[in-house]
Amino acid sequence: MxxxxxxxxxxxxxxxxxxxxxxxxxxxxxxxxxxxxxxxxxxxxxxxxxxxxxxxxxxxxxxSELEEAFQVMKRPDFPQTMMIELGAVVEFKTPIGDSYEGCIDQIEGDDITVNFNHPLxxxxxxxxxxxxxxx
The missing domain is CATH 3.10.50.40 (Chitinase A; domain 3)
Incomplete structure (x- = not known):
């Protein structure tokens, strides 16, 4: 290479x-x-x-932004110590150990929408x- x-x-x-x-x-x-x-x-x-x-x-x-990359999650799905605010970048681990980052796009009560699209x-x-x- x-x-x-x-x-x-x-x-x-x-x-x-x-x-x-x-x-x-x-x-x-x-x-x-x-x-x-x-x-x-x-x-x-x-x-x-x-x-x-x-x-x-x-x-x-x-x-392009993919609609399926926007995931609505419940507040209890996040660590209690995590600051949940618009624009915050959050990282999640899958059961096999892969990491995915997303950006909090919307907050409506206990429903938190996370955008897992590439930032650009x-x-x-x-x-x-x-x-x-x-x-």
């Missing part, structure tokens, strides 16, 4: 910054999970040493990248 050293900036299409690595380059190997596959595809298409911007639609980037699902994004090194 190819190894890369890059500077990058990921933003919503409206310009709001999501993540960046301009102060310290990111070093990664394709497929190691540090970058989502849609962003790895941009890196593969980019030229070494040239700052390039890729505009990705929601479907090309992190996909449904968003068009801009990905700027400059490849410093490719091995």
């Amino acid at each position: 190819a190894k890369y050293k890059i500077f990058y900036k990921l933003s919503h299409a409206n310009g709001a910054l999501v993540d960046e690595s301009w102060n310290e380059p990111l070093e990664f190997e394709l497929g190691d999970g540090q970058l989502d596959s849609c962003l790895e595809s941009c890196v593969i298409d980019a030229q070494v040493g040239k700052l390039q911007t890729f505009l990705l639609s929601a479907s090309e980037a992190f996909g 699902a449904g968003s068009d994004v801009s990905f700027q990248v400059k490849i410093l090194q490719k091995q």
Whole structure:
């Protein structure tokens, strides 16, 4: 697998910054999970040493929001010590030990709606990248 050293900036299409690595380059190997596959595809298409911007639609980037990824849970399903508030990120473990993160989207009495979509699902994004090194 190819190894890369890059500077990058990921933003919503409206310009709001999501993540960046301009102060310290990111070093990664394709497929190691540090970058989502849609962003790895941009890196593969980019030229070494040239700052390039890729505009990705929601479907090309992190996909559309899926209704089935919104789960209504009951307050007793959460640890008693957990602060339950809108926008809070919560982590759940499955019986086999996998972890899933979601964001509290709605609170109605004891019904808590958790959004398990990717945080950028449904968003068009801009990905700027400059490849410093490719091995």
